[in-house]
Amino acid sequence: MYTQQRLLRLSVLLLPILLNFNRLLPLCAAPVNPDGKTVGSSTVELPDEDVSRQSEENGDNTSNSPDIIQRSADSTSTESATLLPEVLVYGRADSLIGIADAASQGTVGKDELELRTLSRPGEVLETVPGVIVTQHSGAGKANQFFLRGFNLDHGTDFATSINGVPVNLPTHAHGQGYTDLNILIPELVERVDFRKGPYYADLGDFSSAGAANIKYVDSLPYSIAQVEGGSFGYERGLYASSRLIGSGNLLYAVELFHNDGPWSTPDDYKKINGVLSYSRGDAEHGYSVTTTAYAGHWTATDQVAKRALSEIPGFDRFDTLNSSDGGNSQRYNLSAEWHRADADSSTKVLAYGFYYDLDLFSDFTYFLNSPQGDQFEQLDRRAVGGLKASQTWYSQLFSRDMENTVGLQIRSDSITNGLFQTIRRHRTDKVDYNGETISETTRSDDVWEASFSPYVENKVQWADKFRTVLGLRMDYYYFDVDSNLSSNSGTRDDAIVSPKGSLIFGPWAKTEYYLSGGLGFHSNDARGVTQKVDPMTGDPVKPADPLVRTKGAEIGVRTTAIEGLQSTLALWLLDVDSELVFAGDAGSTEASAPSRRYGVEWTNYYTPTKWLALDADFSFSHAEFRKTVGDDGSQGTHIPGAIDSVMAIGIAYRQPGERGFFSDLRLRLFGPRPLIEDNSVRSATTTLLSAKAGYNFNKNWTLSVEGFNLLDNKNHDIDYYYPSRLKNEVAGPDEGGYNDIHFKSVEPIAVRAALTFRF
Template sequence: MRLARRLPHAVSIAAMLTGSAWAQESHLPEVEVRGPRDATIGSADSASEGAAEREVFQARPKLRPGDIIEAVPGVVATQHSGDGKANQYFLRGFNLDHGTDFSMKVDGMPVNMPTHGHGQGYADLNFLIPELVSGVSYRKGPYFADNSDFALAGSATIDYLSALDAPFAEVTFGSNDYRRLLAAGSRTVQDQTWLGAVELVGNDGPWDVPENLRKANALLRYSQGSPTRGFSITGMAYKSRWNATDQVPERLIASGELPRFGSLNATDGGESQRYSLSGKWFDRGQSGQTQVNVYAMAYRFDLFSDFTYFLNNPVNGDQFEQTDRRNVFGAEASHQMPNKLGALDGVLSFGAQWRGDRIGEVGLYDTEARQRLSTVRNDRVAQDLLSLYAQQALQFSERWRGYVGLRGDMLRYDVQGREPVHGPLNSGSGHDSQASPKAGLIFTLTPQHEFYLNAGTGFHSNDVRGATITLDPQTGLPADRVPALAKGNGSELGWRFQPNDDVMATVALWQLRLDSELVYVGDAGTTETGRASDRRGIEATLRWKLSNGLRLDVDAAYSRARFRGTPPEGEGNYVDNAVESVLATGITYIQGPWTGSLWLRYLGPRALDTLNTVRSRSNTLLNFGVRYAVNPHLTLGLDVFNLAGKKGNDIEYFYASCTAGEVASGACGAGIEDRHVHPMEPRSTRVSAKWTF
């Protein structure tokens, strides 16, 4: 029987068209612990949206906090530097660098950082405490009006619990001097709940230069209310510092001059801090839902990197420092209400969003052993993104439904250069705006089969320093400005098959056209705007509950990424480092005192240059985790990462570099082009003991 026949009419339409979004915000413990419901036939608006099952992503072994984003089908999260740095992300034909074109939110706050010191859209999830995550919901493509900046390839919303079943303390020890302490608990009196957590982490990693990661993390939340009306206030504090082993030339590893886990600069590394205060208020009922989010963040970042060694400066080396000092303020208000257009039932959603970044310093400096030698850029930036959106969903008949939406964004920015030579010439202010239409059509063939057609326009913002630049600060030559907002158009045809509550499969054919590609620049450790591009691909997922305690998950994706138009002399049309094939599959077992998980992830070869003359190697990773509840209080755990002991690489780039020895021998010339690799970690184990009070 269809959902519409089991619920009052107006509420049923709202549940069908916006159900997953309504489910994820409640503050009652029994709702939050379950997390958001996955998209199903009758509630989904596309084949590529959904919500990960909490028990499954919590059971998966996680080498780093950011690995939780791999709960989103088709996403790969790796690392090419120290564990205090944001992950490297791949999705839908993108090397997303550290987050561009993939929007992430944690507890209603955006994670991506525009005009960031290291890269546009930088999304650092290292402040995340995975055990507190109640749900991971996701969407692919620019098809929904409430998705903002960086959501061209997709978006993920990570929600935190408001209450725990019981307070607990957990200690973890592992290979390479890994140690972690997590203590968390909550207390509820009537409709008022306090939740607190503290996390301390240390890790040296397998690197010849110990990582010496030191991380402190804390969260405190107060929530009050009922499923229909309530609010919460959350404070978070995070601080970490680390040494980093960045990617190294493969030629040195092959010749034996450098160990596989060696470093060419022992002083690389960084520090990061993030402090936030946020609030949520909601009111929902049969007449509609209203929600308001507000947040404030203080963010500090210092990163020392060296990717080309002695290519540009044969005397002092090529190490550079990137800094970011900012305060972020934001607010979002939304309302959803059942309505009628003529004889058609529907749901109207509309809202407003504002984000303001006040960047006191975003800088780039030449350094040696973390000591500044000269200033390349030092800017003060203010930028505000104001957005309005509306989306109308309609039920046309028993089988047909759909939606249309429109989003408007206006970006205002001001750049004040403080480097004395080129800074004043690269200063300026301006604004850019864009209207983004969205639409979707859904056809329910049978109660087991549903088809989707989605299309929309979206955007990513560019680093606004590129919108005011006139001179290259390194060469002094004229530089071309870039638009502050870069548009993308996408569409998708999808199918969802759900014969019962135990099996669900989806297939999506998609394409995406970008007006401006962001390309990694190896010798600068950042990104720059590039040519327009086309991407297309196919994705498939399978969720199968084999028995009460056993579940199989399979995610497969293939994509093709090309630049548009005639390539410049000596270049081709392959988008370098664009992911092509991804396969993730796993078995999860939860029965009685046992919880087990075995996950395999395959990242296929990809072009490392625009001519496709150099390709990366494939990467296969197998992780295993098991938990055993000895009694109601004590749970023991074991995680084994890279179970098969593969010698793959987390990241590969192809560019020119030069070592001190190559300079001394006269072999450097204009640089030696080579693969530069950051190996994935070898087999390692972690054991844990959790005491529940």
């Protein structure tokens, strides 16, 4: 790994080195409009008329280029279908009237993303209305996500993909659906397509709350060399470019990164990211091959017990209770996609494979289980392969336009993971407070998990003001676990069928109405599916259900009736059946009762002029267990960590022309949450104000400055409530420790500056 000094020197030297390198390579720059926008981008601005339909699903698409089919509502022949020309989206493309299948579906374009303040790559997902991205550990670990009344942990029930390749990891050592977006390079993002709820036939595991596909550009209009520096040891260098090879585009980029954060024990997070992609063709016919690489290493300041601030002399909210926590991770992807379309049909195929590994060292309870400390290691190594394919036919039913799609998704994960006792990152046996030995190996497993998922979907434009979308999906899962404890080894399989559908009415006065519903599911960790004995205690346990049913419904409206304003309103409901959840931190299963969540989302994007944009998104939800749960004395129906309110308001300005100022001011409110079932302990609201300002000196040079937590609030990034025991603390009444709020502080006010050269 790079040392901090080497990384700093490389970042500073990146600009001149790559400038010289670039002189050796003739670059292909796409034509540029007078306003600086690229011509020929595969981002599209979709028309409002109800005669337009999008044959490619927004979100988990397998094509690198949108496939837009314009079809007359009263046509009598499929020969009338024509491919729409590509035009640009300059901001959020929420105005999907005549195209979207549900009120909560949307797209965020590159122009909005370029002006956003981002303190970490995962915050790209905060462009999805209602999503909150936080962190409870070191910067190299996957973020925590919140949406629609869910604490999604590290990605459970929210499916994320990049160029169609899934990011979520099932049967992960730390948490089911683990989603690490440190692999993301924000400057390459062309758009974010998002959907919410179990209403889409092409979305399966982890997508009940929502899904987002992050689409990279195929080419750049110019090369980019960028250096950044800022508070708390923040350093970053980026080089990205593309060139014409034959009739295709070669895109390549490399990112070097370092950040300490404000913590007393610096994160010393170092990472390197690389992207290499070749694409050829257009929306009608084309293909691409992409490879990406990521490696990161960090030290972590995990959440700390609130009482430590008063009981440990001099202890600060930026201090740590175990300075050896942290980890390292790698991910290497290879994917290839092919697509074709004509007036009668379209085909999309995506094949992918990747290698991933993680070594994670954590300590959340300090000295609760052993006087030697409670640090543990979670190990995950896996090789993944998968395929997504779909075929759509365009035809007529009673002289009305109809689309029929059949699709198939296959995935295989070959996994080695384990849970080990450690002291300062060294595996070792420990002793508990009774003098009994705690084995170094809590559990170690080799797992093969495979899924086979066909689906069908039918879309019909029954009348000028009425269309339907009906889908049916089947998911088959196979689990094979070889555990170090033979009683926890075994094989299981399960299948689940999920019907889905939407009724869409309108538009009238540029307003469309939606009624959507469907069944979905999420898978459980394979180790919990075959487990019969708790590896820590030896007690018998009930195996988890392999696939857990979810049920959702949504009613909503989308309007552009006010000129320049795109607005959506959605009322939603989501039920999750009774389940058993595998807890990676303990190596065992934990019971969870059936739950219900419902709420309302109101999103607004207003562009009164070409140079000014305002957005205001509001989300409110209620989450509850459908029966009383919890320990004696703290029983209730509240779901710990369930978010009940999110507010995000922003104003962005961009001076027209090659020269001029640009800025973005953004307020983000992360609402309070119950931390225990009886709601007697709650988190506080976290409010953050951030801003970005910059100046384009000409078409080549840009200087920008970002400020985070400008009000210098001392809020918490995240909160938990559970028992722990500090060093030298006597045994307590709560499992030998003391129930307490454990929190990770937000970072204090911070500033970052970036100098960008385009050529």
